[in-house]
Amino acid sequence: MKKEKEFTIEGCDKKNIKTIVDGINTYNLNQVPAIADIWTPLEFVIKDKNGNEIxxxxxxxxxWNGLEIKILWVKEEYRKKGIGTQLLKHTEKIAREKGSKTSMLDTFDFQAEAFYLKNDYTPIGEINDFPMGHKRIYFSKELTNEI
Incomplete structure (x- = not known):
């Protein structure tokens, strides 16, 4: 007796993606009610005096009111001048004003590990040899009422 396949795996289209996102959001919110909008973007650019993005x-x-930092980038020639810290502090301040108590992010050891440590982030986990010879580091920070 040959058993028929009960399931198939296929690539996603936009409708499938919406179904997946809606499904996990429904499940999550049935477990722990939301205390904020599903996603409030905090996206900022910093420019030099000539209007160039740096x-x-x-x-x-x-x-659940957590600040999630996806990308923080500063053009190479402007690094180590406080610009990244200025962007980070600006975003944290707005997040605190909106009720966030925690910030979270990940980076690699060759990117900004020292930067986040300098800005009071605590490493909470890492994946070694990803990519090979390096590590991916996960950070969090409790957002206090500092200004």
Whole structure:
């Protein structure tokens, strides 16, 4: 007796992605009610005096009021001048004003590990040899009422 396949795995289209996101959001919110909008973007660019983009941050606040930093980038020639810290502090301040108590992110040891340590982030986990010879580091920070 040959058993028929009960399931298939296929690539996603936009409708499938919406179904997946809606499904996990429904499940999550049935477990722990939201205290914020599903996603509040906090995305900023920093420009020089001539209007050239020299850095930016892509972040947002999730439905449990956590600040999630996805990308923070500063053009190479402007690094180590406080621009990244300025962007980070600006975003954290707005997140605190919106009720965030925690910030979270990940980076690699060859990217910004020292930067986040300098800005009071605590390493909470890491994956060694990803990529090979390096590590991916996960950080969090409790957002206090500092200004």
């Amino acid at each position: 850095g930016g941050i892509l972040a947002g606040i999730g439905y």
